[in-house]
């Protein structure tokens with residue numbers, strides 16, 4: 001421990017020569033004190049505010065507490081509680097903790113970015129425009145906590161240094177009236193810009209980001225669906241960036257689906273090539289996952305057409321068919337051409353028609369997977385795969401305990417937000433959490449270390465395959481589809497290794513030094529680079 005003033009050691013105890021610190025404070029366990037303080041708070045939002053204050057007072061201690069208590073703390077910093085933090089951010093705001101770039105800064109964005117204190121040391125920015133925060137809609141400038149929460153997962157889950165992380169909220173206005181009318185609202189009071197104005201802003205922003213932070217990776221987060229696809233297409237080969245909701249979600253769900261299909265197949269013998277996957281919800285997340293699945297199927301030898309035929313998509317108007325007028329661009333690829341009956345609008349009718357082996361919810365519709373829906377899935381499949389992936393919990397398509405009860409324990413389940421284990425007829429069942437948090441830390445770490453010019457499709461796909469293969473024997477025998485969260489650092493290191501190798505194969509790695517390392521040596525290097533918090537450094541000023 002490095003302390004500025006001499007200390008007296010008595011009976012092995014450390015006593016600072018100062019009156020500002022209680023004499024025996026340094027001999028107590030600060031982490032336990034923090035946990036006790038955290039647990040004394042009654043609501044999720046109070047816990048969020050407490051943790052936020054702890055991070056400001058003592059970042060090392062904050063990350064130590066987080067790393068030692070992931071299962072308890074991640075649901076506060078991230079989904080579901082981060083949803084409450086965003087919804088109420090204008091009211092709970094305490095201190096500056098991220099970078100706001102406003103539409104009013106247009107023409108001066110470079111100057112704004114230069115105000116960020118860690119400048120050239122910055123490596124990863126999570127950028128939201130607040131237009132679709134989780135499933136909660138347009139929260140405008142209140143969206144910053146989602147960028148902060150994702151970056152906390154980068155730091156805890158992948159070992160990215162806190163000083164490398166830049167949380168960004170683009171304040172482009174909001175179309176949500178209640179914020180525009182709220183005197184405490186922290187954002188610019190205007191409606192969102194039209195496409196041409198937003199495009200100009202985004203182009204200036206990305207160019208300025210590259211100039212100001214030349215080694216930085218941009219993760220686009222929670223943009224409304226049209227813009228999510230639009231800016232990914234516009235920027236993905238020009239800048240080092242990816243879209244978490246499209247690519248991160250695609251990658252993480254493919255991984256859980258592969259492990260689920262293996263489990264289901266051991267009961268039914270159904271091969272991957274005969275899976276029929278029904279997507280309830282066809283936005284950035286639904287279509288992102290559908291594309292990742294079809295891409296994987298083609299890797300397995302299916303033709304593109306055969307792969308696409310495995311997928312059925314549903315939106316608020318029902319089963320998406322090619323003959324529907326005015327289909328949005330991103331829905332066209334998966335629109336069915338083999339159904340020409342009357343529009344199928346009820347989920348029960350759609351399931352009866354498709355007979356899916358897997359039902360994936362990315363719809364934001366709470367309890368859309370009713371008892372009838374779940375029981376029908378169970379009657380069609382010995383092991384139905386049901387993933388209600390919408391966030392936060394308040395928008396989840398079905399609760400875990402209901403899914404277990406209505407399928408008599410046969411369901412293979414992963415939800416976007418966390419659920420606790422459930423006891424049913426004497427047996428304990430553990431849910432999976434199908435959330436991009438398992439994937440983006442490793443994609444980011446691998447991209448940063450390899451200094452990849454772009455994030456290629458193969459990097460995202462290999463991340464998914466690495467995650468799918470990361471289950472231990474114990475996790476496999478417990479029928480988990482994702483690894484236990486407590487192992488996320490090791491898992492992120494393995495994902496980063498796969499991402500670096502894919503970057504090399506695609507020739508986008510600007511750091512070519514890793515090319516000559518064996519996998520073992522590279523994995524050791526990655527792990528050695530992971531930042532470790534150390535609260536012993538917290539009192540150098542005593």
Ligand SMILES: NC(=O)C1=CN([C@@H]2O[C@H](COP(=O)(O)OP(=O)(O)OC[C@H]3O[C@@H](n4cnc5c(N)ncnc54)[C@H](O)[C@@H]3O)[C@@H](O)[C@H]2O)C=CC1
Nearest residue numbers: 134135225281282283284285315316363390391416435436
């Ligand atoms: N688990 C995870 O890792 C992730 C989960 N998500 C969640 O997925 C959800 C959707 O996100 P996006 O795709 O970006 O949003 P979005 O708003 O673009 O998509 C929602 C989709 O659901 C459909 N939908 C709405 N009402 C419906 C109804 N009554 N019946 C059938 N379909 C209906 C819409 O037509 C649209 O296609 C959000 O809750 C988000 O939090 C998103 C990314 C990652």
Ligand SMILES: CC(=O)C(=O)O
Nearest residue numbers: 134222245391435436
């Ligand atoms: C998990 C996530 O990225 C979302 O719900 O938007």
Ligand SMILES: [Mg+2]
Nearest residue numbers: 134221222245
């Ligand atoms: Mg998201």
